[in-house]
Amino acid sequence: MDGSVRLDEVVMRFGDFTAIEKTSLTIGSGEFFSFLGPSGCGKTTLLNIVSGFLVPSQGQVFIGEEPVAGVPVNRRPTAMIFQNLALFPLMTVFENIEFGLEVRGVGKKQRRETSERLLALVALEGSGPKQVTELSGGQKQRVAIARALAVEPRVLLLDEPLSALDLKLRQHMRAELKTIQRKTGITFIYITHDQGEALTMSDRVAVMSAGRIQQVADPMTLYRSPATGFVAAFVGENNRLESRLVDREGQRVRLDAGALGELAGSAGEDVSLGNGDRVALYVRPEHLKPVAADAAGPRLEGEIEAVHFEGASVMLETRLTASGEKLRVQLGHEVSRQYADSLTVGQRMTFGYDPADAVVLPDDGSAVVDETTGEMVDSRTAAGGAHVSSA
Amino acid sequence: MSSQRLLAFGLRFYVVVFFVYLFLPLLIMAAATFNDSRFPTVTPWDGTTLRWFGELAADGGMWQALGNSAIVAVGVLCLAVPIGIATALFLNTVSSRAKPFLYALILSPLLTPGVIIGISTLIFWRQFGVSGGIFLTVLGQATFIAAYVMLMVTARLQRFDRTMERAALDLGASQWQMFRRILLPYLKPAIYSAGVIAFLQSFENYNTTLFVVGYDTTLTVYIASKVRTGLTPAVNALGLILILVTVVLAIAYEVKRRREEAARSVKGV
Amino acid sequence: MFRQLSARFGGPLAVAILTLLGIWLIVMVTLPQLQMIEYSLKPNLLPAQIGGPEDRLTIANYATLFNNDIHRSIFFKTLWSSVLVTVLTLIVSYPLAWYLAKVATPRQAALCILLLIIPFWINEILRTYSWFIILAFRGPLNEVLMMLGLIDRPIRFLNGDAGVMVGMVYAYILFMVFPVYNAIESLDDNQVRAARDLGAGTVRTHRRIVIPHAKPGIATGCIMTFMLAAGSYAVPALLGSPGSRWFTQIIYNWFFEGGNWNQGAAYAFLLLVLCIGFMSLVMKIFKVGLGDIAK
Numbered sequence: 001m002d003g004s005v006r007l008d009e010v011v012m013r014f015g016d017f018t019a020i021e022k023t024s025l026t027i028g029s030g031e032f033f034s035f036l037g038p039s040g041c042g043k044t045t046l047l048n049i050v051s052g053f054l055v056p057s058q059g060q061v062f063i064g065e066e067p068v069a070g071v072p073v074n075r076r077p078t079a080m081i082f083q084n085l086a087l088f089p090l091m092t093v094f095e096n097i098e099f100g101l102e103v104r105g106v107g108k109k110q111r112r113e114t115s116e117r118l119l120a121l122v123a124l125e126g127s128g129p130k131q132v133t134e135l136s137g138g139q140k141q142r143v144a145i146a147r148a149l150a151v152e153p154r155v156l157l158l159d160e161p162l163s164a165l166d167l168k169l170r171q172h173m174r175a176e177l178k179t180i181q182r183k184t185g186i187t188f189i190y191i192t193h194d195q196g197e198a199l200t201m202s203d204r205v206a207v208m209s210a211g212r213i214q215q216v217a218d219p220m221t222l223y224r225s226p227a228t229g230f231v232a233a234f235v236g237e238n239n240r241l242e243s244r245l246v247d248r249e250g251q252r253v254r255l256d257a258g259a260l261g262e263l264a265g266s267a268g269e270d271v272s273l274g275n276g277d278r279v280a281l282y283v284r285p286e287h288l289k290p291v292a293a294d295a296a297g298p299r300l301e302g303e304i305e306a307v308h309f310e311g312a313s314v315m316l317e318t319r320l321t322a323s324g325e326k327l328r329v330q331l332g333h334e335v336s337r338q339y340a341d342s343l344t345v346g347q348r349m350t351f352g353y354d355p356a357d358a359v360v361l362p363d364d365g366s367a368v369v370d371e372t373t374g375e376m377v378d379s380r381t382a383a384g385g386a387h388v389s390s391a
Numbered sequence: 392m393s394s395q396r397l398l399a400f401g402l403r404f405y406v407v408v409f410f411v412y413l414f415l416p417l418l419i420m421a422a423a424t425f426n427d428s429r430f431p432t433v434t435p436w437d438g439t440t441l442r443w444f445g446e447l448a449a450d451g452g453m454w455q456a457l458g459n460s461a462i463v464a465v466g467v468l469c470l471a472v473p474i475g476i477a478t479a480l481f482l483n484t485v486s487s488r489a490k491p492f493l494y495a496l497i498l499s500p501l502l503t504p505g506v507i508i509g510i511s512t513l514i515f516w517r518q519f520g521v522s523g524g525i526f527l528t529v530l531g532q533a534t535f536i537a538a539y540v541m542l543m544v545t546a547r548l549q550r551f552d553r554t555m556e557r558a559a560l561d562l563g564a565s566q567w568q569m570f571r572r573i574l575l576p577y578l579k580p581a582i583y584s585a586g587v588i589a590f591l592q593s594f595e596n597y598n599t600t601l602f603v604v605g606y607d608t609t610l611t612v613y614i615a616s617k618v619r620t621g622l623t624p625a626v627n628a629l630g631l632i633l634i635l636v637t638v639v640l641a642i643a644y645e646v647k648r649r650r651e652e653a654a655r656s657v658k659g660v
Numbered sequence: 661m662f663r664q665l666s667a668r669f670g671g672p673l674a675v676a677i678l679t680l681l682g683i684w685l686i687v688m689v690t691l692p693q694l695q696m697i698e699y700s701l702k703p704n705l706l707p708a709q710i711g712g713p714e715d716r717l718t719i720a721n722y723a724t725l726f727n728n729d730i731h732r733s734i735f736f737k738t739l740w741s742s743v744l745v746t747v748l749t750l751i752v753s754y755p756l757a758w759y760l761a762k763v764a765t766p767r768q769a770a771l772c773i774l775l776l777i778i779p780f781w782i783n784e785i786l787r788t789y790s791w792f793i794i795l796a797f798r799g800p801l802n803e804v805l806m807m808l809g810l811i812d813r814p815i816r817f818l819n820g821d822a823g824v825m826v827g828m829v830y831a832y833i834l835f836m837v838f839p840v841y842n843a844i845e846s847l848d849d850n851q852v853r854a855a856r857d858l859g860a861g862t863v864r865t866h867r868r869i870v871i872p873h874a875k876p877g878i879a880t881g882c883i884m885t886f887m888l889a890a891g892s893y894a895v896p897a898l899l900g901s902p903g904s905r906w907f908t909q910i911i912y913n914w915f916f917e918g919g920n921w922n923q924g925a926a927y928a929f930l931l932l933v934l935c936i937g938f939m940s941l942v943m944k945i946f947k948v949g950l951g952d953i954a955k
Contacts, residue, residue, distance in 0.1 A: 051561060073560045086558035090576050099572070100562035151562055398862060399763070406759050406772070409752070413779055416790035416830065419800060423793055431793055434803040477680035484668050485661045495950055496685055502883065504891020504935060506908050510928045511692035514699050514921060534688045556668070566670030595783040597894045598908075602915065611785050618789055618898055627793075630786045641781045645774055 002064035003029040003077075003154035003187035005050060010059035012045050012211075019045045021212045022059070027189060027204075029064075029154075032181050034190040034198040037208035038234070043191045046208075047157050050189065052076045064154055079153035081161045085144040087132045093119070093143050094128040100151035118146035121180065138169045145180065155187045162197065174201055195235055199223070207231045225268055229280055229361055238282040239327050242363060245277045253360045255281060259322040263298045265358035278363040283353050285315065285330035290339055291352035298358075301350045302327050307343050314343065321348065417634060424627040431624040443624040450625065456613035459525060460594055463609055466529035467536055467593040472586055474533070475540020476578070482541075483548045500535035508534050509602030523605025531603040532593050539592065540585040547581035580651060587644055591637070693932075700926035721926030731910055731927075738907035739934060741821055742889040745828045749885050750878065752829060753836040757877075758870070760837075761844035762852065780834040788898045791827045792818070795899065819901045827899040832888045836881035843877025844870060876952035883939045890935055907931060 005027040012020035020042045027033045035043040048054040050061060052073040061068050068076055079100070088096050097115040098106075106114075119125055122142035127135070132143060141161065148156055158177075162170045178201050181188045192198050198205045199219040207214045207222065207230070215227040226232035233240065243257035251266040253273070265281045267273055291299065302318030314336040316329040329351055331339070342349060423431045427440035447453060478497055482490075500508060512531040513523060521527060551574070559569040597611045604612055610633075617626045665674035701717045709715060725731050760769050779787065794801050795817035802814035817823045847870060855865045871878070896906035911931065914924030943949065 053557060053561075073557075074563045074565060078561070080558070080561045082554050082558055084552070084554055086552070086554040088555060088558075088573060099559070099564070103559075103562065103564040103568045103572070147562065395862075402755060402759055402763060405755050409756050410772075410775060412830075413775070413833075416787070416794055417779065417782070420786070420790035420793055430796075430798075432796060432799055433793075434798070434800045474680045474684045477677040478684070480669070481661075481665065481677055481681050485664050487661055487664075489661075491950075493685075496689065498950060500689060502887060502935070502939060504887055504908075504931060506891050506893055506911065507696075507928050507932050508692075510911070510915070510925065511696040512688075513915075514925060515692035515695045517921075518695075530688060534684070537684055537688075566668065567673060570669055570673055591781060595785075597783075597785055598891060601893055601912070611783060614783075614785050614789070615894060615897065618785075618792060626789070630783075630789060633786060634782055637781045637783075638778050641778050642774070645777065649770075 001029075001154050004062075004064060005155055005187065005189065006062040006065070007046075007049075008060040008062065010046075010049060010056045010061065012042070012049060012054065013057045019211050020049075020056070021210075023213055024059075025206065025213065025216065027187060029187055030185045032178065032188045032190065032201055032203045034192060034202040034205045035208055036192055036195055036198040036205050036235075038193055041208040042211040043208050044159060045211075047080075047159055047189065047191050050155070051078050051080050051157050077154040078157055079148035079151050079155075080157040080159065081144050081148050083160045083163060085140055085161070085164075087140055087143060087147070089131075089133055091132065092128065093124070093130050093132060093135070096132055096143055097128075097147045097150050099147065104151075114150055115146070118149055121149070121183065122146045122176075137165055138173065141165065141173060142176075145177075149180075149184065149186070153186060155189060156181075158188060158190045160192055160194075162192075163194075170197075177201060199235075207234060209234070224359075226282070226359060226361070227268075229282075229363075232280075232282040232359060232361065237285055237328065237330075239285065239288075241281045241283065241325065243279055243281055245273050245275055245279050245360075247275055248273060252355060253279075255279065255360065257281070257323075260300065260320065261322070263300075263358075264355035265360040266356050267360040271361065273360070273362060279360050280363045282359045282361065284357065285328040286313070286332070287353045287357040288327070288329040288351040289335060289353065290331075290342075290349050293350045295350070295352055297352050298355060299350050299352050300327060301348060302329075304343065304345055304347045304349065306345065316343065316349075318349070318351075327351070420627055421631045421634065424624055424631045426624060429623065431622060431627050443628040446623065447625040447628040452608070453610075453613060453629065456608045456610045459607050460610040463525055463528050463532065463600075464590045464593040466525070467532045468586055468589055470529060470533040471537040471540050471589050472582065474537040475585060475589075476544050476582065478537065478541040479544035479548050482545060483551075497541065498538060501538045503535070505535070505596070505598030506602060509599040512599075513603050523603050524607050525604075527603040527605070528600050528607070528609065531599045532596050535599070536589045536592050540589055543585040543588065544578060544581050547578055551577055584644070584648070587640070591640070696925045697929055699922050700929045702922050704920045704922045721923050722930070724923060725927065725930065734905055734910055735907050735930070737821070738890055741825060742886050743938075745825050745832070745889040746882050746886045748825070749829050749833050749836045750840075750882060753833055753840055753881065757837055757840035757844055757874075758866075760841050761847070762849065776834060776837060784831050785894050785898070787831050788827050788895050791823070791830060792898050795823050795826070818899055819903065821900070821904045823899045824896045824904060824906070827895045828889050828892060831892075831895055832885045835884040835888060839877040839880040839884070840874055841877070843874035847873045875946045876948045879942050879946040879948045879952070882942050886938050886942075887935045890931065890938075 007023055007025045010020060010023050011018070023046070035046060037043050045054065049056050050063075052068065052071065052075075055069075063077055088099065091099070094112070094115050095102075097118060098111040101111045101114060115128060116125075119128060122145055124139060124142050124146070127139065127143075132140060135143065144161065162173050165173060174197060177188070177190075181201075190198070190201065199222070202219060204216060204218050205222055206216045209230045215222060215231045217225075217227075222231065222235050226235060229240070232238050241257055241260065241263065243255040243260070243263060246254040246256050246262070248254070248267060251269065253265050253267045255263045255265060257263045263281060265283075273279060288300070291297075293299070293301070301321045303321060304316055304318050306317040308315040308317075312333060314331045316331065318327045318329060319325070320327055331343075336343065339349075419433055420431075422433050424443055425439050425441065426433060426436055427438040427442070428435070482494065482497070487493075509531050512527055512534065516522075516527055516530075555573050555577075556569055559573045560566070564572065595611060596609075597615060600609055600612055601615075608616070610629075614626060614629065662674055662678060665677055668674075669677065700721050701719065703714060703716075703718055703720060705712075705714060725735060760772055764772060793799055796802075797814050797816055797818070801817065802811070805811045806814065851869055851873075852865060855869045860868065891908060892906065893908045893912065896904065896909060900906065900909075907927070908931070911924050911927045914920050914927060918924070
């Protein structure tokens, strides 16, 4: 059965507010697809458009290549797992799972067979006669999944379903969800603000900000080659350094970073840049390594302001000597042991990186991370495009 | 410090006096049932008797009135409960500029003296040739009892998590199925409570009933007329029985309500 | 409105909801009231005269009240006595509500509330009747007072307004206790403690902290009590005498003894205006809205 979902120039407006800018997107049948973004970015709105709770202001939605405009919620081949799960508290586990079948007029015997099979799938055999109020958080989660699967949807929509669970359980359920998705072959559309969830489970991820899709890619591409400043800052951690383009040779780019001197990075083939353009260089903390002060390649000298031991790694907070900008450096186990004596506050160190790991994007001034709160600040809401480095 | 203590003692004393004030009249009325005196009183005590229960049982008018009260109460239940539920659903769903006005209109029967509801019902139906009787009594009582039902159902409806509705629709239920299987079962305790209250309100009503009851007689109207004409301790016997029934019902209702509340707080639903 | 309802409940249920609501608000609430007002503005005519030259709007029925000294004095007596009943009920209820809300332990409060609910559920007629027995000429109250030597001859309690008012306070007290209790209960204990801490005495704490907080509850209790008192028929009928008639009794007489429904409708409407006027006044004084009252 075709469980593909296609959005064709979908726009959603609430009064004067545009929740979703014109968006086109195709999600393949059987794909585990995530929408990742901060709260208020429009991802839940998109989910509600697919499920039929909202009618888009413009554009078309296709499920299995059939347009679903005018098809009400209860007729769509989708099933939703709600953030608060929305299990029916007055019913038993069986009754919850069988509800969708019951309202379709499926006989009692067949209903019970289905629910037994699904309870086995989510590893809850024997819990059928229990009241849902007797279940633990993780068990409720599984019942919600079984209930949604019972109606044999072509597309399963998951609205941050793990957010209520504690960390351990959340990580466990990630693996479980992925397994269930593989076993059933149903298209999963997953909404989350947690990049860990999106990156570990998904085949592809759409990063959203302010009602617009920033990038659609598999998790690795997203991480290695962010397409916009927002993605670079939101997915994983990044140091952002402003500079000007000196010249480029294929992917390799030479930069003039003012006081910081000459730096280098790489830009995607499709990123158009002209000599002298203002650009932003993104260097991930884990790509920085201590080097000799006169080593070849790009060099950044900083003074250590704080040292955080994080178990598998050590995170350094440094301030660049030349410009006063902040630079975060993550040292792996081996390296940190090697430099153990130098890792003290006030110590000056020089860091280098492989230009192939550092992404150069046009400096669109968009989306930066607020330094104090760690929250995303969008250029449209932040006054005049404040920069992390100038703070 | 000692003035504080005196005040605290005074308050406790006051509370005791208050409850004596609340119950003593009822106890005196109950005691008068057993006094072998032609007139209902406890002073002087002319000997203990149970004969007033016998006289009450032999009173055909009383049984007639009791039957009428029961018919009216059932009628009110059938009318006021659906109206109250519908109104609660309406208020919970609709947002409109007319809503404050409608809300005031919906509450108005609670703030209107019962006699006026009776009078306006009587006058309104006269043009259709309907005069006072059981039918108008049902209509008159239901007019304000529906508002009580609305308040009780609304209180529960406001705690309803509407994601349940969305989940039901999403799983393929029609709106009717959602209402039948999800919303109505959720509202059931409030509807039962409202039903009990509606029944009692109807049974006890006097002010509205007086104007619309016509030549029929409900139990309260019968008691009131007995007090004024032909008063004997048989009225006390009837009162005592009604009080006992009410007390048992009140306690059962309270116990049930508290048990549910306790269950809810344990489960955290 | 239909669109919102049918979006949530589907067409048939939306139709059912609006039908029930419409029947109630239009056929049971609004039209009868309007009809009553129209009646009050028409002269009392024989069936043959209806539609004839005399069938026209007039305020004669209202003028009756102003021309009839007895009715007028009963109207104002009813107003004044109902206010008095309301104030008395508030005074009697407030300490109890305070005790239940802030002094009693949860167990004590739960028991007291159950004890309050039981008489609340008992018929108004029966509660009034119990006072009829107590206040009777040869009843227990007179006996006790004579035994104590406070009086030498029994008093006719059932002969004036005093008996009626005692009965009303008793009959309607719970309509005051519960709203006031609910309002005080929602007051944060720390506010009271803070006031005490800052040196406020009992009176000042209540006047400045508790009573302002309990305003919506006090307003609700006063409105309900006044409405019940002014609209009471049972209590004055049982505990009063011909010399202490209540306005509702005059209205009743117009309908069922005087046979002049138009006149009765005018009086009934005046009673309604009285209650609405009192309600507006209380809501204004206490600065509360309708939303606070339906609690």
